[in-house]
Amino acid sequence: MPDEADHSTRLVERVAPTVLTLVSRARCWHGEDIVIRVRTTAVPDDAAVELKILVVGSDAEVDSVKDLKITSGALNHTYTIDWKAKGVAAEAREFAAVAIITDPALTSRRSPSFFVDRAEPFFSG
């Protein structure tokens, strides 16, 4: 709510920053790209962002991307799903992204899930 008072005073307006994380695909193959989108309010330009990819269900961390920045309340990061060296649980298929902003301290809810088909492609002869 706006702050209001007579002259000769310091008015203070408090804002609650927000962050939303979305992903560009609901299903994809291992090796493909997805765009992780972050949308913020009341977060300054150049605020540092870390993206984390989690397994839905266990919340085990699959990967993280650091040193990203918010510009004009948005970040669109193209992420390549390359988890061969990440030790992802074999049964894990459903994943989500979260965004972590350090200043102001803010963590998004999990993005909507995206399913990754991690099976080797099978081709008929």
Added chain:
Amino acid sequence: MATATTTTQSGSGQEVHEPVHSCAKTKGSAMCEVLTARDGSDKTTAVADVKVELSNGPTSSPAKTTTGQGRAEFTALDAGQYTVTIKVEGPIAKFYDLDPAPAPQTRAVTTGPTAYSFLLKSVWIGAAVTYENGAPAPGVPWILRVKKRTGDRLAAKWSTHKEDTSTKEDYVEDYVSKGRYQLAAKVVTAPAWSETDLVVGTAVTLTAKCAWAEDETSGKFELFDVLDPATALHTLTAKAAAGKLEASWTPATDQLGSLKSGLLVFKASVGDVAAFSPVAKIGVKEKVELVDAAGTKLTKRVVLRLSNGQDVEANVNNGEVQITLPWGHAVARVSPTSVSGRVKVEANGGTRSVMVPA
């Protein structure tokens, strides 16, 4: 006070004592200084153009006006009690808090200057945008409005005094008009659905707060597939009222033609300020008819397996059950049942059948 000094000269064995000079009785002066500072601040600034009057003393003197250094001096005053009064009038009066007016000062003037110092409280305004924890919130646009005060009367309407974007430092402005001030961050906050389980054909309310926006300010709600928050599926217009933006929406399939995910977000915006809502899922109510091979309408509890893998338990009554299917999905299978037959699914004017295994 007269002063005299003597020097001692030595020479030819004769010592001479000789007064150097002898002063007559001298006069005094009243040095008035007018400064201003914000309430509680040590930083002062000189105030020019203040009328200064000297009274009640043995020597009279015409009124003077303070210089750029905030000073006015009355000289050649006979010793005695003098009262100095300042009058802040004319165009400069609006810059200072003069209620109560500065009190006159009475001092004894003897020889030399006697200081009369006045401190006026400046009329200023400060603005800061912070997070809830009090830390500065830089990069947030804000608007400072004022209802100017004239005498005892306050303007009826707000007028814009200043618009800017917050930094880590407070915004402070001196010598502003007296009156009531209002600071509002230009942010859209609390975008919300009245329901986050949407159903085609069922009205839902979209709201967002925009406390700074005046009534009747145009805003909009743009609806997006969560997979593509740049291409609006549908747009609703709204007018701000009491700091809030609100619109009712009844989802229709033709408005959501390119929706792939079945998940929606909206962007509430007023001018170039916007905020994204939480995610809501949307479904379609469908009537499922369940009959056996002989065409008898069944009444029983079944599990409907949907094409997204989800199982939905449903009580079929007289061959019918109404369920909400996730957007883009259908009933793929029905189980368990002791009869074989087909399930007829009617939705959006279409009909299709699903096999009921025995």
